[in-house]
Amino acid sequence: MGKSATVPDDRPGIEAPVLADVRLSINGTEHELTIDTRTSLLDLLREHLDLTGAKKGCDHGQCGACTILIDGRRANGCLALAVAHDGAEIVTVEGLADGDELHALQSAFIEHDAFQCGYCTPGQLCSAAGMLTEARAGWPSAVTPANGASSDRAVELTDEEIRERMNGNLCRCGAYANIVPAIADAAGR
Numbered sequence: 088m089g090k091s092a093t094v095p096d097d098r099p100g101i102e103a104p105v106l107a108d109v110r111l112s113i114n115g116t117e118h119e120l121t122i123d124t125r126t127s128l129l130d131l132l133r134e135h136l137d138l139t140g141a142k143k144g145c146d147h148g149q150c151g152a153c154t155i156l157i158d159g160r161r162a163n164g165c166l167a168l169a170v171a172h173d174g175a176e177i178v179t180v181e182g183l184a185d186g187d188e189l190h191a192l193q194s195a196f197i198e199h200d201a202f203q204c205g206y207c208t209p210g211q212l213c214s215a216a217g218m219l220t221e222a223r224a225g226w227p228s229a230v231t232p233a234n235g236a237s238s239d240r241a242v243e244l245t246d247e248e249i250r251e252r253m254n255g256n257l258c259r260c261g262a263y264a265n266i267v268p269a270i271a272d273a274a275g276r
């Protein structure tokens with residue numbers, strides 16, 4: 088069980104925050120926390136649990152640096168209120184590897200030199216992990232041909248598909264030229 092956290096705020100003139108209890112499974116560990124109801128999942132991870140893998144780039148849903156997996160689906164942690172996900176299973180970049188064995192995407196990013204400063208990389212990895220699941224399930228994107236998607240057939244991940252599906256994850260270093268082949272490699276293309 089993880090530690091409990093509260094948000095004390097006794098500054099004069101500041102109204103006491105509304106607190107709520109949440110239970111979350113984060114990278115396989117159960118956590119019970121008492122938090123300010125305005126707390127995003129990103130802040131809960133970073134400020135309350137010291138899980139700083141997910142990054143705060145914009146805090147406005149614009150950059151993807153905070154991408155995590157919520158019940159297997161990728162999402163921007165900065166836009167997700169923690170209280171709205173009580174009982175959810177969260178996976179962050181810290182939970183992608185299996186012990187000492189890196190996730191295939193992590194290995195591919197290293198092999199393809201798919202980062203420079205690395206700030207966007209946790210979000211890129213979690214987003215790509217969610218994206219691969221979506222493509223395998225046959226979910227179409229805006230560039231999928233009309234006959235290219237079905238619930239019983241994986242979408243073929245061309246470079247165009249990968250770029251389209253990853254367009255919510257910005258890289259200020261412009262490492263896209265290596266990120267795309269890294270994801271294609273991990274996808275087994």
Ligand code: FES
Nearest residue numbers: 144146148151165
């Ligand atoms: S920090 Fe969440 S999208 Fe930028």
Ligand code: FES
Nearest residue numbers: 203205258259260
């Ligand atoms: S590697 Fe620097 S922002 Fe992407």
